[in-house]
Amino acid sequence: MLRIASCLAVCVVLFGACIAPAAPPAAEPERVLLSLLISGDPTDDAAYQALADAFTAANPDVRVELLNIPSAGDFRRRLAADFAAGTPPDLFLINYRRYGPFVAGGAIEPVGPYLARSERIDAVEFYPQALDAFTWQDTLMCLPQNVSSPVVYYNKRLFDAAALAYPADDWTWDDFVATARALTADLDGDGVVDQYGLGIEPSIVRAAPFLWMNGGDVVDDPERPTKLALDSPAARDALAWFTGLQTEQHVVPDAVAEAAESSVSRFLRGGLGMFVDSRRATPEFRQIDSFDWDVAPLPAGKARASILHADAWCMAATGAHKDAAWRFVEFANTRAGQELLARSGRTVPSRIDVAESPAFLDPQAQPANSQVFLAAIPAMRSLPKLATWLDVESAIDAELEQAFYGQITLDEAIQAATERSAEFFP
């Protein structure tokens, strides 16, 4: 009996040992395997895979291995671990708010010189706002693929049911609140709200445009920040209005309701009137078939403002296939390459010609009013470029979330955020 068992054990071990190391299939010597790390919704996979396939079709000597890690946090940790181990991906797609540590650590191969040499693409073809966000000490580090910004996704059926007009392009904060109130309802009369007017993430990225619209700012000096400036009257008022959406107006799900069912889920099943998100939500929302939806601009305050959401292709400085990696970046940012991603709904293209083409604006593809994303670009701002920016952001968000859900007061939150983020400023 035991003999059999030990034989089995040995077999399993040997068998496993044969399978486990599973070295990449022996490639022909001249074939390059390019690893590509992205962080998107699972619905994005198909679009990026199509891009990779198209690239391989045009460049038979390069095979692209795509890895998608949906959670932004997990993505960053994987990237850090890979760099630490000296096995970074050849290419990765990362947001400008999160790439600071990698740039500061010299881990990124600047694409500026490559772009200058390229015969297929040119810097003037891109929105300067996007290029600027990835320019570190006058060098373009990564090549942006998109120039997205937050907009208001809204459920047309709920607007119709409440006999509300669809949001106008020049609507104001007050219109916004009134609309959200009208859409918040206790449908079955059991004393529990089961349809909320608005879903918005309680984070500084979402709040920042409203601070700017009100004449405030997140930090004291956007170019050379030394501390938070959330306690200035203009910034504080905007934050009070922002957190008041939940604590006073109750048009946003409270902490309990949000934990029970996330705003995204509510919107997807038709139980949420409006939802603030970037272009990132579009591919998933395109799968909705029970109601029609569209996008509207952020409501205007004293001034217009929006915030850039951009991801860029970055090459690892220690990558073994930098030439092939650049060829991929170049390909992805040609007109044809960007059109591929734009049609999937995932991106607001960073190329001006693609952004203004039907690949992005096609009124047949939801959202019908994609023009909203382009209209936001002139008033678009970015968060400070700081190696430790992510630390600052998490310090703010930890407090802002509690203030948003009424667990602490706004002033407590501002004070704690200011103190706890102080060590991360130069």
Place this chain on the structure above:
Amino acid sequence: MISRRTAAPPTGPALERARPRAADRRQAPRGRRPAAGRVLWHLAAIGVTALFLLPLLWMVVASLQPAGMPPARTLTAFPYGVAWANYAEIFRVIPLARQLGNSLLVSSMGAGVTLLTASWAGFAMAQMPPAIRRRLVALALFLLLVPASAVWLPRYIFFAELHLIDTYVALVAPAVMGSKSLFVLMYYWTFRRVSGELFESAWLDGAGAWSSWRRIALPLAAPTTLAVAVLAFSHYWSDFVDPLLFLKSASRFTVTVGLRMLQQMDQTHWPLLLAAITVAIAPVIALYLFLQSVLRGDADIVRRSLRILDRDSEER
């Protein structure tokens, strides 16, 4: 398969006598109790057990709710009917079958190697001179104190140097040292219970350490082997941080990482997630029930270890 009776080798009548099972039963206080007391005891025991099992039962019930319905606000079992389709759906949403297969491979490899290395180490430790033995036990206990988080990053760098990232070797590498030093100690305690004369006479007959381990020690330790096998298998099946760190290709993910993937896809689609959890924990529970039925669910192994502790402290 391996019943306790058949597992006892012919050489072990003394051992069988030393096995304190019957004696222990008698030691339990056996006052005459009225039937009412017994019923009360059963009620209390059932209540307590239910408290531990209800979450699992609820999980299965909730995993059968049809998808796309607003979550129920009542405790009614099936307000919208029973959706067995969820269990088919999860295999479509994530590559669950593949992940289960991966987990099975990793866990079998891990458990298989662990059985060898842990029993070798336990066997050798038990026969070392007292001074060395004590140091080795201290080492084994000390290893249990090292926080798992302290080895994450260095191990990552180590495995990357050896090009083992994204292979299962990185996951099952700890099996070389018996996975957890607890498993080594379990064998050590078992072999310490065996009379030294047994190994001594085998040695005088010319048996080497290897054949002594294979012919005498292993058959004696069959129940321990079974317990370690199940525990080691569950250990690798449950492992989450290692696959999270060391695996890259989605096609190699194990089932725990798959659960995390599913959770991230849609935080609030509970029926599907709970169905996936049910599938993921079923093998562990089945193995455990198997172990329980073989070992008769009593605290045999733990009790035997205790006996050694007692005896050792008496020795001094």
Place this chain on the structure above:
Amino acid sequence: MNAFRFSWPGRVPASRSPLARYRRQLWLLLAPFLAGALLLIGLPALLTFGLAFTRYDALTPPVWSGWANFAAILQREVFWIAARNTLVFAGAAALLQVLGALGLALLLHPARRGVHLYRGGVYLTTILPDVAYALIWLWLFNPLYGPVNLVLGGIGLPQPAWLIDPATALPSLIAMAAFRVGEGMLLLIAARQALPAAYYQAAMLDGAGRWAIFRHITWPLLVPWLLLLFVRDIVVAAHSTFTAVYIMTGGGPGYATTLLPYLVFEEAFSHLRIGQAAAMLTLLFAAIALFVWFVYRRLGAWGYADDL
């Protein structure tokens, strides 16, 4: 007593004697364990300890920085919050686990019909994978739709927001940990069954009540085991909270459930402050080792467990 004590007559050189050969074979069998312990735990832990004295961001080579990391983390409020949370969590969870295990052991130690069904049922929660266990409880604790609050609401009790409310988030994690008492229960059942029946018979002849028997016989004899279990549970609780926090709360709301293993993971892998993370780990390990050493000495004084 089990070890080979017999000596070999000195006719052959000691190194070539059969006994020495046998010893060498034993060391060979032990080799994988020792090598693995060295390569997979010993050296990595030492490396971590070394990194605690460097500035290291994983991108550029580490730079020696002396005690700077320790000075830095001791000044960070978040570190102290996490340290306090870890202490509260480990202490409370271990206490509840020990008491729960004791209660279960006292209830389920008699060898009666069906008793191993009950023991098995209780033990089941202990063997579930951490990820599955955390996800199940995430759902149980769902403030609106979770069974816990539905039951509480059904019998008219207040329904806390559990993981959502900073005041109840950490207690929720403690409550969840308190249900994993299977191993402790088995240990205490074994310990209880090992107590001499004669004591109980004598006490019953003297007409002692249940409480008196517990107070004067069971409790004093079990105390060393309870302490041992308590130490083990504290160590396990301090180490193994990562998965639950990672899956269930991400350290929030605010920093209410930020425990040290999670903070270390975040510092190292999200913020690339590996030196500081290593310093935190070093402090955590030192605290645990000190605690264990202290209890070990106390237990040793009772004559228990000095040679496991």
